[in-house]
Amino acid sequence: MDEPTSVLTPQEVQALFATLRRLRAEGCSILYISHKLEEIRSLCEAATIMRLGKVVAQCDPREKTARELAELMISAKLKTQDYSQKHSAQGPERLVVSKLTIRSNQQFGTDLKEISFAVKGGEIFGIAGIAGNGQSELMDALSGEIPAGAPGNILLDGAPVGLERPRARRRRGGCFLPEERNGHGAVGGMSLAENGFLSAHIRGALGRFGLINKRRTQEFAAKVISAFDVRTTGPLAEARSLSGGNLQKFLVGREVLQQPGVLVISQPTWGVDAGAAAAIYEALVALAQAGTAIVLISQDLDEILLLCDRIAVIAAGRLSEAMDVKDATIERIGLLMGGTQTGQDQAGEAQHVVPA
Structure with missing residues (x-):
């Protein structure tokens, strides 16, 4: 299995x-x-x-x-790291999603139904759920890959961006990293420098007058490689030459080093080893401490409970009410993932799900 x-x-x-x-x-x-x-x-x-x-x-x-x-x-010692109480909401709401309703254009996609939530600066907001319940559609809507219905359905630092495309949202301080790193987050046949340019050319000022500044582009990629301990031969290495964990560290670093006001990231540690996961966790916590509003979409409940201040559960395209992580239980989250509206209807009957 x-x-x-x-x-x-x-x-x-x-x-x-x-x-x-x-x-x-x-x-x-x-x-x-x-x-x-x-x-x-x-x-x-x-x-x-x-x-x-x-x-x-x-x-x-x-x-x-x-x-x-x-x-x-x-084959290395993990650093001892306590992620609890490392960050807290520091400012006004930086990302507001209001009654976001989208009909999926994919044969086996999931419609989004009146999704609403808000994330403050300095907060990590987790969205848990079983795969295929609308996470991909929500990521596409938040990043601008699909329109959100109306401008006011999504506010980024107060600006209505529901109909803006990814480039415009990045100009306003948004950064986004989808679940699929190969072919979506990165182009395998392109170098790391070129992959860095794809999303950082605006906020990193890597081009001008329609031309790529190769020196600055390679310097940016080198900075990501150094800061996130990416094991590679250098900025000119092709993305497909990296292991999954190293490519994921590069992609996370590419977004983090742009110092976004809002970061939306999906399945940040899927398929990476424990050392790479720890490095990614540290980077997300540090970014939140600096005032970024982070939306973390993940199927890993341990990850959600470890990092997030508040969490909500997406099931069949609907998002539950948000709860403080200190009030969340595995039983309640599991019931919500299974489609129970409140997560409390059967709480008295649920058994703890971590096998003894």
């Missing part, structure tokens, strides 16, 4: 694990592949850890902490 819980609610994960344990008791052998280390610790009796296509360790994961497993994965 390869990442079998990526599209499940926490309650469904609990049911899956009960089934797998029953199969194990009946004599079935199970090979379980996952980047979620607590799942490995809970479910598995033996673990094989791979790095760069080679086996680097074997252990009983029940005898290791998630941190120890992560350090085996990256």
